[in-house]
Amino acid sequence: MxxxxxxxxxxxxxxxxxxxxxxxxxxxxxxxxxxxxxxxxxxxxxxxxxxxxxxxxxxxxxxxxxxxxxxxxxxxxxxxxxxxxxxxxxxxxxxxxxxxxxxxxxxxxxxxxxxxxxxxxxxxxxxxxxxxxxxxxxxxxxxxxxxxxxxxxxxxxxxxxxxxxxxxxxxxxxxxxxxxxxxxxxxxxxxxxxxxxxxxxxxxxxxxxxxxxxxxxxxxxxxxxxxxxxxxxxxxxxxxxxxxxxxxxxxxxxxxxxxxxxxxxxxxxxxxxxMIVVGDTVEDAKAKRATLDSLVHYDSAIASLSIALGHDASGFDPDAPLPDIPDTNASKSGRAEVLRLAHQENLTVRQLAQRYGGYAGLAFVGTAKTIADEMERWLQEKxxxxxxxxxxxxxxxxxxxxxxxxxxxxxxxxxxxxxxxxxxxxxxxxxxxxxxxxx
Amino acid sequence: MxxxxxxxxxxxxxxxxxxxxxxxxxxxxxxxxxxxxxxxxxxxxxxxxxxxxxxxxxxxxxxxxxxxxxxxxxxxxxxxxxxxxxxxxxxxxxxxxxxxxxxxxxxxxxxxxxxxxxxxxxxxxxxxxxxxxxxxxxxxxxxxxxxxxxxxxxxxxxxxxxxxxxxxxxxxxxxxxxxxxxxxxxxxxxxxxxxxxxxxxxxxxxxxxxxxxxxxxxxxxxxxxxxxxxxxxxxxxxxxxxxxxxxxxxxxxxxxxxxxxxxxxxxxxxxxxxMIVVGDTVEDAKAKRATLDSLVHYDSAIASLSIALGHDASGFDPDAPLPDIPDTNASKSGRAEVLRLAHQENLTVRQLAQRYGGYAGLAFVGTAKTIADEMERWLQEKxxxxxxxxxxxxxxxxxxxxxxxxxxxxxxxxxxxxxxxxxxxxxxxxxxxxxxxxx
The missing domain is CATH 3.20.20.30 (Luciferase-like domain)
Structure with a gap:
């Protein structure tokens, strides 16, 4: 077994x-x-x-x-x-x-x-x-x-x-x-x-x-x-x-x-x-998640992103990529995580904000098969x-x-x-x- | 209505x-x-x-x-x-x-x-x-x-x-x-x-x-x-x-x-x-209650009676009527209530004790009709x-x-x-x- x-x-x-x-x-x-x-x-x-x-x-x-x-x-x-x-x-x-x-x-x-x-x-x-x-x-x-x-x-x-x-x-x-x-x-x-x-x-x-x-x-x-x-x-x-x-x-x-x-x-x-988002295809699942994120109100979303960045993001262009921001001591690991995510999924400021204002924790987004693959890997690798x-x-x-x-x-x-x-x-x-x- | x-x-x-x-x-x-x-x-x-x-x-x-x-x-x-x-x-x-x-x-x-x-x-x-x-x-x-x-x-x-x-x-x-x-x-x-x-x-x-x-x-x-x-x-x-x-x-x-x-x-x-005890006849209901009271263990029953009397009852003959006991200041109203009950229902010491050790509060014991009569009276008389x-x-x-x-x-x-x-x-x-x- x-x-x-x-x-x-x-x-x-x-x-x-x-x-x-x-x-x-x-x-x-x-x-x-x-x-x-x-x-x-x-x-x-x-x-x-x-x-x-x-x-x-x-x-x-x-x-x-x-x-x-x-x-x-x-x-x-x-x-x-x-x-x-x-x-x-x-x-x-x-x-x-x-x-x-x-x-x-x-x-x-x-x-x-x-x-x-x-x-x-x-x-x-x-x-x-x-x-x-x-x-x-x-x-x-x-x-x-x-x-x-x-x-x-x-x-x-x-x-x-x-x-x-x-x-x-x-x-x-x-x-x-x-x-x-x-x-x-x-x-x-x-x-x-x-x-x-x-x-x-x-x-x-x-x-x-x-x-x-x-x-x-x-x-x-x-x-x-x-x-x-x-x-x-x-x-x-x-x-x-x-x-x-x-x-x-x-x-x-x-x-x-x-x-x-x-x-x-x-x-x-x-x-x-x-969080588990199951789709008929991986793209379908990603589209579901994008729709879900888009339902987060921008005002509260941008506040969440600002907290994650340790920098006021309310002046950024919502529909552009995340601009360069000067290094500070605040929240270095949080900022690195935002940058990783922005790069990996190619998200705009609005999309990043809605991710942080929606749910930014661990998520499995894919088909039943790809999610089962991921879960199996987590189990096997302890x-x-x-x-x-x-x-x-x-x-x-x-x-x-x-x-x-x-x-x-x-x-x-x-x-x-x-x-x-x-x-x-x-x-x-x-x-x-x-x-x-x-x- | x-x-x-x-x-x-x-x-x-x-x-x-x-x-x-x-x-x-x-x-x-x-x-x-x-x-x-x-x-x-x-x-x-x-x-x-x-x-x-x-x-x-x-x-x-x-x-x-x-x-x-x-x-x-x-x-x-x-x-x-x-x-x-x-x-x-x-x-x-x-x-x-x-x-x-x-x-x-x-x-x-x-x-x-x-x-x-x-x-x-x-x-x-x-x-x-x-x-x-x-x-x-x-x-x-x-x-x-x-x-x-x-x-x-x-x-x-x-x-x-x-x-x-x-x-x-x-x-x-x-x-x-x-x-x-x-x-x-x-x-x-x-x-x-x-x-x-x-x-x-x-x-x-x-x-x-x-x-x-x-x-x-x-x-x-x-x-x-x-x-x-x-x-x-x-x-x-x-x-x-x-x-x-x-x-x-x-x-x-x-x-x-x-x-x-x-x-x-x-x-x-x-x-x-x-407490409501319904019988086919009033006697049947009273017999049910007597059976129920008889299931109360005598040792704890007699302790409850002693408290109600304000007097140690453990030496009394269980199967005789309640003996005369000297007046004290303790619990006069409780004692009067015990005496009333002993007289009204003609109970032995054991039965009185088991009543107090069982349930001594308000009780309606009778047929559906007699209990309904009592309840109606309580309602009408406020x-x-x-x-x-x-x-x-x-x-x-x-x-x-x-x-x-x-x-x-x-x-x-x-x-x-x-x-x-x-x-x-x-x-x-x-x-x-x-x-x-x-x-």
Whole structure:
């Protein structure tokens, strides 16, 4: 059996491309319609995706009003409410929710994930974020944001408390003997009594141990402390390198850190986020992407390009190539990336701006065959264990992945044709954690 | 058209009676099985219930291990995850979740209820609690519990922030014009910028205004500050008087407070919690209740009776009538209630103990006809606008209410035979709140 890919769907927002909702035939309210999201989840499950993934923000994102009023993500569902509703209308697909360790409490987080895991029959995953958005802080009574190192220290302790609470009951604690009247064995209940630097949490959790033992742990893991936290705790990483070379370096780095602390590198799956645009020909796919990029408003697009360049681009001729600009210290790597892209795809200033204002991350743009080729190469060269699929527009962009790319991957033996098990851990080939208090 | 009743179902726990899970034919894990809870919710919807109600606790309840190990509620679902899952498999029934103003943040609470309201098409309700359980405090890093007056002050401000966040967007803010690329009108977005004694919350909420404007506001409202908070803010009160006389006094008190502050008393529905035991005859119903009470373990039962009496009852002869006990200052009203009950139903010490250890609140025990008579009397005498039904055991106790009592109420024109609208506000006959920032 060949090594196979894992595929998750990035679904909050339903598309990271800011022009997605305007694409011809796109559903304008796809991001905020339960009816549509239910159909997407069911389609992804038919395609045997590992999981449906929700990023999260605890604020309306701070952006100029000209950009904000064009954003299709300004109203979005809260992860636990949406994923629980989807749990009731799906059977197999994993359900990954983002929860912040900076603006929430371990008891709440442990409980909601345990509850989602039980309702879904073992399909929950927790994307641990430390929330770097200062606007979120202002929604929780904090004038300034919590400092980066402090956030990661708190995140690590938060993780220990949450997993400790999940282990409150032994897996076989509940007897429910109607005859004797004994509902559970109190010898199989552990009171955590955690006293740490950031948290004092007594416990126990008021919910049985999750079906998966612990829901699957997910992280972005790109900064130094982020990579270390991932190596210590994560089972899925969806970091977003833009090229195979960067991806391979990240892959080796995180898996190396795991080996250094004695964790099996197979117990963490690296699934870079990638936008996927499938066409009948490569040119067709490129034309779709060009159309999509063209739907990004120029005013917000040029602001994004200026940030990437570290130079005000608003005076440039939109329909000419990028002019020479004087070297500065600002954002050298960002500028090099813009120049590489301008050269490689021969883009005008307007096209470059719309790329940066739309979605400038890793993208696979081609036919089902060429995209499968690329994915196979990333897998074989240890750049990825699979991908977190970003859809360019809905429903067609998602349908194309489900109905064209997935069958091509299946033909090559690179992707499952049926779910092997019923829990997300089983889909991902991850072990079920032992209970630290009970053998 | 006669004045009609509203009926909600108290579903966390699925039964407040501690012996419920042991009743012959009862489902032992009814309280923690999504499959069963889904069937219950669908049955209640078929019976046209107004809402499915979840109480909540942020801790395993502190009780002696002998009682705890017999508790069928020690593992329970978290409200938002369960209600969202139920939203996806029901169409009309309201979904009421308890959320604490002491151990949560207004931004989180506003967002989850808004999300549940959108997912369910306008069926969410918020039961505001201030959480008096000191064990909950210890799960959130607090050694001592927050003082009663302080909790209510905080609750009132919490309510103002949450409702203000719900009003972040005008109802017609979202244009989604694919042609011009304008997703929403920024003139119809309000930044709350709340700065108060307990909370600083900037806003706006990152979710459209709820379908119902605001989810329905629910409260228990029995203490003095509780009744005042209810009069100021609540739309449903489920206070638990044990007799019609007490209920009428509470009804007049809360509705009077509303008039004093200029609120329409019709805009709050008082729905006392009542356990309902339906039999083919009154004797049959009483026998069911006696069987149910007999399933309460004597050790925990006698502890409950001792508390109610303010006197150690563990030395009494279990099978004899309650002996005379010397007067003390402790718990005079509780003792009077025990004596009244002992006399009225001619109960032994064991039976009294099992009543107190099982469920000692308001109960309607009889045939569909006698219970309908009682409910009609409570409605006509202004003791209640309906009831929060507590089921004695599941599924039969719930089925009996849905299939025997409800049809009797419908025959009398006291309960709907079809939902009149699609939102919980419409079921309850409550107005949709205006947006305070937009006309």
């Amino acid at each position: 060949p090594k196979t890919l894992h595929l998750t769907a990035f679904m909050r927002p339903v598309s990271l491309h800011t022009g997605a909702w305007r694409y011809p035939g796109a559903i304008a309210d796809a991001n905020f319609s339960f009816r549509h999201l239910k159909a997407f989840a069911q389609k992804l499950e038919q395609a045997k995706f590992d999981a449906f993934f929700m990023a999260d923000h605890l604020a309306v994102l701070n952006m100029p009003v000209e950009a904000l009023k064009r954003s299709h993500t300004v109203t979005s569902f809260e992860p636990f409410t949406l994923l629980s509703a989807l749990a009731a209308v799906t059977d197999k697909i994993g359900l990954a929710a983002t929860a912040s360790t900076t603006f929430d409490e371990p008891y709440h987080v442990a409980r909601r994930f345990a509850s989602l895991d039980h309702i879904s029959g073992g399909r929950a995953a927790w994307n641990i974020v430390t929330t770097s958005n200062p606007d979120a802080a202002r929604n929780f009574g904090l004038a300034d944001h919590v400092e980066h190192g402090e956030r990661y220290k708190r995140a690590r302790e938060f993780f220990d408390v949450v997993t400790g609470l999940w282990d409150s009951f032994a897996d076989d604690a509940f007897i429910r003997d109607q005859e004797t009247g004994i509902f559970f064995d109190p010898e199989k209940l552990h009171v955590l009594d955690h006293k740490g630097l950031d948290f004092d949490v007594k416990g126990p959790l008021n919910i049985a141990r999750p079906v998966q033992g612990w829901p699957v742990i997910v992280q972005a893991g790109q900064s130094e402390p982020g990579k270390q936290l991932a190596a210590e705790t994560a089972e899925v990483v969806f970091a977003a390198p833009r090229e195979l070379a960067t991806a391979k370096a990240l892959y080796a780095d995180v898996k190396g850190r795991m080996q250094a602390i004695g964790r099996d590198p197979g117990h963490l799956k690296i699934l870079p986020a990638a 750049g990825a264990d699979g991908f977190t699929c970003v859809f360019p527009f809905l429903p067609q962009g998602l349908d194309d992945v489900a109905e064209k790319l997935v069958p091509e991957l299946q033909r090559r033996g690179l992707f499952r044709t049926e779910y092997e098990g019923s829990t997300l851990r089983e889909h991902l080939g991850l072990p079920r954690p032992k209970n630290r208090f009970f053998s | 006669p004045k009609t009743l509203h009926l909600t179902a108290f579903m966390r726990p699925v039964s407040l009676h501690t012996g419920a899970w042991r009743y012959p034919g009862a489902i032992a894990d009814a309280n923690f099985s999504f499959r069963h809870l889904k069937a219950f919710a669908q049955k209640l919807e078929q019976a046209k219930f107004d809402a499915f109600f979840m109480a909540d606790h942020l801790a395993v309840l502190n009780m002696p291990v002998e009682a705890l190990k017999r508790s069928h509620t020690v593992t329970s679902f978290e409200p938002f995850t369960l209600l969202s899952a139920l939203a996806a498999v029901t169409d009309k029934i309201g979904l009421a979740a308890t959320a604490s103003t002491t151990f949560d943040e207004p931004y989180h609470v506003a967002r989850r209820f808004a999300s549940l309201d959108h997912i369910s098409g306008g069926r969410a309700a918020w039961n505001i609690v201030t959480t008096s359980n000191p064990d909950a405090a210890r799960n959130f890093g607090l050694a001592d519990h927050v003082e009663h007056g302080e909790r209510y002050k905080r609750a009132r401000e919490f309510f103002d922030v949450v409702t203000g966040l719900w009003d972040s967007f005008a109802d017609d803010a979202f244009i989604r014009d694919q042609e011009t690329g304008i997703f929403f009108d920024p003139e119809k977005l309000h930044v709350l910028d709340h700065k108060g004694l307990d909370f600083d919350v900037k806003g706006p909420l990152n979710i459209a205004r709820p379908v119902q404007g605001w989810p329905v506001i629910v409260q228990a409202g029995q203490s003095e500050p509780g009744k005042q908070l209810a009069a100021e803010t609540a739309e449903v009160v489920f206070a638990a008087p044990r007799e019609l006389a007490t209920a009428k006094a509470l009804y007049a008190d809360v509705k009077g407070r509303m008039q004093a502050i200029g609120r329409d008393p019709g805009h709050l529905k008082i729905l006392p919690a009542a 003791g209640a606008d309906g009831f929060t039904c507590v089921f004695p055991f599941l599924p039969q106790g719930l089925d009996d209410v849905a299939e025997k009592l409800v049809p009797e109420l419908q025959r009398r024109g006291l309960f709907r035979t079809e939902y009149e609208g699609s939102t919980l506000r419409e079921h309850l006959g409550l107005p949709r709140p205006k947006n305070r920032f937009f006309s």
